[in-house]
Amino acid sequence: MRILVTGGAGFIGSHYVRSLLRGSYDACEDVRVTVLDKLTYAGNPANLAAVAGRPEYRFVRGDIADAALLAEVVPGHDAVVNFAAETHVDRSITGAADFVTTNVLGTQRLLQAALDADVRTFVQISTDEVYGSIAEGSWTEDEPLLPNSPYSAAKAGADLLCRSYHRTYGLDVRITRCSNNYGPYQYPEKIIPLFVTNLVDGRPVPLYGDGRNVREWLHVDDHCRAVQLVLEKGAPGEVYNVGGGVELTNLELTGRLLDAFGAGWDTVERVPDRPGHDLRYSVDSGKIRAIGYEPRVDFEQGLADVVRWYRDNPDWWRPLKGEAR
Structure with a gap:
């Protein structure tokens, strides 16, 4: 099977x-x-060093918004799995244009290239943030899209384009919407690697607002297994929520990270809340569980492993910290 993975260095x-x-x-x-x-800043060739020399692997540097390049690269593949996206909410608030260009225009051009090249299956990697915020219960895939940040709005736009290419042109498009990911190699602007690397260096950790925002946590390995499952067994035109099943407030998450370093709450620096900060995300993963998905990574063990990985790999993250602060 020949698979094109866009955003594969992230x-x-x-x-x-x-x-x-x-x-x-x-x-x-x-x-x-x-x-x-x-x-871009979040794409790192070091993330792929372990496979870079393999004969079944090829790397192409380029933009999914470059239609001419896509016309050269996409043909000959059986599937496209689109991870390529601008993803950091804070960056979308201060500069939305790049998010629209990559997440919306880029996705449309990739869809068109896949259609033109007769690619068999297109898997779009989306996010639970397209649903907005939910006070109680969990979203099913039938919920309306009510995004609240430029990032999530751009991802919702991409999802709708995927739907249109399936309904209008018959392209086999499948969408996954995951909860918050964590794991090794995560760029240190996101909360877990940012807090962990700050704590390694004895620096304060910046906590937004009152810290009561709730997120559902999913280990990156469980997420990727879900993506593969949707590629293998998903249905054309369908959306699949992928959750980790562990919901924590940012306060609770912070407490666990402080405990991992033996640090006190005096290490926490309260910072003004993010504009439009969604209070809670939670997805119902029943649909993907019905085709065989089950998260395997225990959160406590997964978090401990992530803390250990960042402690053991400062040569990977230290060069990136200047941009993440």
Whole structure:
């Protein structure tokens, strides 16, 4: 099977590529992978160093919004898995244009290239943030899209374009909407790696507002297994929520990270809340569980492993910290 992985040098995409090429997915024993990545600040060739020399792997540096490049790269692949996106909410608030260009225009051009090249299946990696905020209960895939940040609005726009390419042109598009990911190789602007690397250096951790915002946590390995499952067993035109099943307030998460370092609450620096900060996310994963998904990584163990990874790999994250602060 020939798979084009866009955004494959980023946190989640690179984990998926490494998993594919080390044989983690039984259905993809004979797989060839092309990674297309623009290598923005969050795309890192070091994330793919473990597979860079393999004959079944190819890397192309480029932008999914470059239609001419896509016309060269996309043909010959059986599937496209689109991780390529601008993803950090804070950055979208201060500069929304890049999010629209990559997440909306880029996705449309990638869809068109896949259609033109007769690609068999297109998997779009989306986010639970497209639903907005939910006070209680959990979203099913039938909920309306009510995004509240430029980032989530751009991802919702991409989802709707995916739906349109399925309904109008018959392209086999499948969408996954995941909860908050954590794991190794995550760029240190997101809360877990930012707090962990700050604590490694004895620096304060910046907590937004009252810290009562609730997020559902999903290990990157569980997420990537879900993506592969949707590629193998999902249905054309369908959306699949992917949750980790562990909900924590940011206060609770902060407390666990402080405990991991033996640090006190005097290490926490309260900062003004993010504009439009969603209070709570929670997805109902019943639909993807029905085709065989089950999260495997225990959150406590997964978080401990992540803390250990950042402690053991300062050479990976220290060069990035200047941009993440």
